[in-house]
Amino acid sequence: PAINSGTYVNADGITRTPSTAGAVPVVRLLDVRSPGEFAKGHLPGALNIPLFEDHERAEVGTLFAENGQEYATRHGLALVGPKLHMYVDFALQAEADGAQVLVYCWRGGQRSASVGWLLSRCGSAASVNTLAGGYRAFRSALAPASPPFPSASSTDSAGSRQAVGD
Numbered sequence: 001p002a003i004n005s006g007t008y009v010n011a012d013g014i015t016r017t018p019s020t021a022g023a024v025p026v027v028r029l030l031d032v033r034s035p036g037e038f039a040k041g042h043l044p045g046a047l048n049i050p051l052f053e054d055h056e057r058a059e060v061g062t063l064f065a066e067n068g069q070e071y072a073t074r075h076g077l078a079l080v081g082p083k084l085h086m087y088v089d090f091a092l093q094a095e096a097d098g099a100q101v102l103v104y105c106w107r108g109g110q111r112s113a114s115v116g117w118l119l120s121r122c123g124s125a126a127s128v129n130t131l132a133g134g135y136r137a138f139r140s141a142l143a144p145a146s147p148p149f150p151s152a153s154s155t156d157s158a159g160s161r162q163a164v165g166d
Contacts (some may be wrong), residue, residue, distance in 0.1 A: 021045070024099065026098060026099040026100065027095045027099060027100045027101070027102050028047070028093075028097075028099045028100070028102070028104045029043050029045055029046035029047065029091070029102050029103050029104070030046065030047055030049060030087075030090060030101055030102065030104070031043065031046040031047065031048045031049075031050075031104060031105075031135070032048075032049060032050060032051045032075070032087075032103060032104070032105050032111045032112055032115050033048070033050060033051075033104075033105050033106055034050050034051075034052055034053060034054045034056075035048065035050055035053060035054055036054040037106060037135075038050070041135070041139070042135065043104070043135065043138065046104075047090070048085060049083075049086050049090060051076075051080050051105075051111050051114075051115065052076070052080070053082070056076075058071050058076070058077050060075060060076045060079070063075050066151050072126060073104070074126045084118065087118055087119060088118070088119070088121075088122040089121055090119075091119040091128065092122070100127040100128070100129065101119060101127065101128045101129070102129050102130075102131055103116045103119065103128065103129070103130050103131070103134070104130065104131035104134050104138075105134050106133055106134050106135055106136055107133065107134045107136055107137075108130060108131050108132050108133045108134035108136075108137065109134065111128045112131065112134060113130055113147050116128050116129070116130040
């Protein structure tokens with residue numbers, strides 16, 4: 001599965017297209033899935049800044065099923081609005097570190113696309129890409145016998161979950 005800007009996922013993990021100087025660029029992985037999804041598996045080294053907590057994700061899903069997309073989207077925006085600064089801060093720090101940003105969710109759909117859109121317009125010069133097909137496509141690209149990535153996590157000073165043991 002391809003990632004925007006010519007980067008690909010293969011069974012060996014994420015490979016990055018070399019820059020013009022031949023060096024592999026530094027990439028910050030941003031997982032926007034819920035904490036429960038992240039705990040079940042994630043890309044090694046990814047930082048989890050969830051758009052929705054587990055109970056919020058269930059709530060929005062229920063509203064979608066019962067009241068339709070527009071109602072669920074509006075409610076989701078109300079939940080996410082106060083969190084948006086965390087994504088902008090992440091992109092600005094990546095830029096300061098000379099890193100690119102790769103955002104992903106489960107299917108590479110609305111959650112990662114929305115955050116990718118925000119980050120590409122937040123004033124950061126960091127290159128922002130979205131993992132096409134999301135974590136599900138990455139896992140499918142791995143051999144079926146591959147063990148899951150570490151799901152242990154710790155909390156950093158900002159309260160974000162980050163993979164450990166990677």
